[in-house]
Amino acid sequence: MVFKHIVSNPAILGGKPVIKGSRISVQLILEWMASGATIQNIVKKYPHISEEAVKEALL
Numbered sequence: 001m002v003f004k005h006i007v008s009n010p011a012i013l014g015g016k017p018v019i020k021g022s023r024i025s026v027q028l029i030l031e032w033m034a035s036g037a038t039i040q041n042i043v044k045k046y047p048h049i050s051e052e053a054v055k056e057a058l059l
Contacts, residue, residue, distance in 0.1 A: 005053035019053045022046070029057040 007020045017026040024046060032042055039054045 001059070003056055003059075005050070005056045017057075019049045019057065022049055024049060026057045029054055033058065 005020050006017050006026060008015055008017045012018055013023060013025055018024060019026075019029075029042060033039075039051055042054050043049065043051050
């Protein structure tokens with residue numbers, strides 16, 4: 001699967017998948033969702049990432 005908003009670069013967070021243009025990892029988004037956060041909560045807290053990017057991270 002090709003992702004538009006998720007990238008992995010060894011120079012950023014040791015190569016963990018992150019939201020493009022940020023240091024917010026897919027793992028962190030999954031942890032927030034597991035703790036009860038909604039997509040809207042995450043986007044409100046970090047307005048520089050899009051709802052689409054968060055949804056992609058959940059894939």
